[in-house]
Amino acid sequence: MDLDTTQLIALAAALGWASGLRLYAVVFLTGLAGWLGWVQLPSGLHxxxxxxxxxxxxxxxxxxxxADKVPWVDSAWDMVHTVIRIPAGAALAxxxxxxDEATWAAVAALLGGSLAATAHAAKAATRAxxxxxxxxxxxxxxxxxxDAFVPAMLWLSLNQPVLFFAGLALSLVVMVVLIVLLWRFLRGLGQRLRRHWQPA
Incomplete structure (x- = not known):
């Protein structure tokens, strides 16, 4: 399967976005698809x-x-991966x-890092x-x-890029709303806990 320009843009966006959620699944599944010959990966992803x-x-x-199935272990894992997922998403994009295309590569890196940061922040806030x-x-x-959503979006980026972009847009709107609401909730919870434990 050779990728056209639309698929390449969709793949860059998918790799960046999905890296903020499941970095190692993204790396493994993308590499496996290339190794099995399902997709002709760009040279930068070989x-x-x-x-x-x-x-x-x-x-x-x-x-x-x-780790992602165990309460609080998942949040610790997310905290450690704050410094890994975002640059990895940029690098994969x-x-x-x-x-091949220096300008496109730079744009893709910015896009990938931004999408990874958004997805990671939404995931970390939701799980916390x-x-x-x-x-x-x-x-x-x-x-x-x-676990199910990430491979589905990767598949869409390669096979139905228009549907992928629609799903990505919807996901980003939901994620931004979650980030705002949940960080407010967590900040308020932290303030209540501090007041509770302060000596009278």
Missing amino acids: VLQAPAMLWASGGLLVVEFL YGVFGG AVNTVPEPFSNIGLSLLG
Whole structure:
């Protein structure tokens, strides 16, 4: 499957956005698709289909999958990955055009980093808020939803880019609303906890 310009732009956006949610799944699935010959990956992404990279990203995918199901462990994982997901999203988006189209690659890197940052902030805020609820099922349900949503969006970016862009636009609107509402909730919760524990 050779990619046209629309698919390349969609792939760059998908890699950036999805890296903010499930970085290692993105790296593994993209590399696996290239290694199996399902997609002719751009030259800047060929490193993802190297066997060593597939083993490494596959192992980290399993760790992330498990960590994301455990309340508070998921938030700790998100905190650590604040400094990993955003530059990785920018680098993956850059790789779609890197080496061939310098201007497009730079634009893709900015887009990918911004989308990764938005997705990561929304995910971290949502999971931190859900972790304040004592039952674990909401946490696991949200995690499984992310596990399914990321590969679905990657598939759409390659096969139905117009639908992908519509889904991405809707996702971004929802994410921005979540970021605003949930950070307000978490800030208010933090203020209440500080007042509770302050000595009288």
